[in-house]
Amino acid sequence: GAVVSQHPSRVICKSGTSVKIECRSLDFQATTMFWYRQFPKQSLMLMATSNEGSKATYEQGVEKDKFLINHASLTLSTLTVTSAHPEDSSFYICSARGGRGEVEKLFFGSGTQLSVL
């Protein structure tokens, strides 16, 4: 299957700082990537759809000015949590649809555990 790399795996930061998370598709081109957030014992919640070369599409209730998404190339999408607060502490996971032959499948990065103090 396709490989998606996500960094960093864990971030601990002070309240008010910004945190950038990178998501790369390693062996295929991903015109679309998805960002999810998962709180403990809850399901993955889609935050936004990242489209290469255009603006991201945000789900209802997700602040686009707080969660900045940039998809500058076919293999890289970044999520920046601006002015992070303790309530932003969560597990953030990116994903991409697979390449040739696997476009219907979703492949995930390893996730980023964000802890805001």
Place this chain on the structure above:
Amino acid sequence: RKEVEQDPGPFNVPEGATVAFNCTYSNSASQSFFWYRQDCRKEPKLLMSVYSSGNEDGRFTAQLNRASQYISLLIRDSKLSDSATYLCVVNNFNKFYFGSGTKLNVKP
């Protein structure tokens, strides 16, 4: 109404048991369906796609019933390593929606 609904469990079963999970989805126009497995604090990993004709992969069998809008996963001869949360995933027009997951605990 949620796009995808699952029984959260947990399902506690002994090794060797057969266990089945169901999942319902609300949008009859959904195009594709999957089961993912998620271990604690890890990313979900694709277990198998689900087809109307039913499909099997070793000890795992998945089934889709479009008329009733439900998806099932059957695990035979459960192993300790099967302990995880199983996520039902539905693709609606290029958006993937996740169920809340069903937790499985396989006991020795």
